[in-house]
Amino acid sequence: MLDVRRLQVLRAVVNGGSVSAAATALGYTPSAISQQVAVLEKETGTALLERVGRGVRPTAAGRLLAEHAAVIERRVAEAGAALADLLAGRSGSLTVRYFATAGASLVAPAVAAFRADHPGVRLDLGMTDPEDPLDEVLQGRADLAVVVQPRDQDHPGLHLVHLLDDPYRAVLGKGHPLTAKRVLDLADLAGEPWVGSERPGVCQDTVLDACATAGFRPDFAVDSEDYPTAQGFVAAGLGVALVPLLGLAARRHPGVTVRRLRAPEPVRSIHAAVRRTAWGRPALTRLVAALQATARA
Incomplete structure (x- = not known):
């Protein structure tokens, strides 16, 4: 394996035309330059320089290695610049995961x-x-995941940044008697058939926990596991549903009426999940800042 530093010494000798010129350019003594060239010649098993008057000139092997040394120096400089860009967040790549x-x-x-x-x-x-929205981040296959997690819940190995709270709204069919009220107590829905809008997990638990606080458990007549389908069943008069604001923003069925809830108002908390070991990378923290700014807008 050739020593890159000795190659640069050889290149300085070739460019300067003498050992003394190379010593001046590199800040070494002439004897140190000569020693480095001698070791490189021993490593390569061939002469790299030949004397010409008071100076030296490269042999064919010496000229070849000096040319490669120039390429190496450019590549090292490029690598340093690329690393600086990466560390400053100007380059690189980020893998981001999110729910719909x-x-x-x-x-x-x-x-x-x-x-x-x-x-x-x-x-x-x-x-x-x-099934496991945090796994890719924990395993290092993703840098960031936007997930629903309870507030103030600690996850070993993860740094959770709160982005926003997404409150649920009651979704009623047009003409439903409860549409006469502008704000519903959650208990107002206790005797209604329900259309499920969430798959089992944190979001469904948020809804069920709020209903338990209001003193009842929903009677699910239909299970849909997605917001547009749930709204379709509600519009057809098959029950009521709870859908978070982001779900309604993405798509709102024309055949439903939406009302605010209280006592209590179910709220899901949305976070950016990042590995603790990756937190602090400039590009990653700036992407989180962009998510926070969007959430505040």
Whole structure:
């Protein structure tokens, strides 16, 4: 294996035409330069310089190695510049995962703003695994995931940044008697058939916990596991549903009426999840800042 530093010494001798010129350029003594060239010649097993008057000139092997040394020096400089860009957040790549309603209303505008300021950072965007939305981040396959998690809940190995609280709304069919009220107590829905809008997990638990606080358990007549389908069943008069604001922003069925809730108002908390070991990377923290700014807008 050739020593890169000795190659640079050889290149300085070839460019300067003498050992003394190379010593002056590199800040070494002439004897140190001669020693470095001698070791390189021993490593290569061939002469690299030949004397010409008071100076030296490269042999064919010496000229070849000096040319490669110039290429190496450029590549090392490029590597240093690329590393500086990466550490400053001007380049690199980020893998981002999100769930559907957050993707449309939160992630998309945040990514657009981030790309405008950081065009050199490549983004790999995709949906989270609904069964385990944090796994890709924990395993290092994703840098950030936008997820629903209870507030103030600690996850080993993860740094959670709160983005926004997304309150649920009551979704009623047009003409339902409860549409006469502008704000509903959650208990007003206790005797109604329900259309399920959530798959099992944190979001469904948020709804069920709120209903338990209001003193009842919903009677699910239909199970849909997504917001547009749930609204379709509600519009057809088959029950009532709870849908978060982001779900309604993405798509609102024309055949439903939406009302605020209280006592209590179910709220899901949306966070950006990042590995603790990755937190602090400039590009990553700036993407989180873009998500926070979008959430506040």
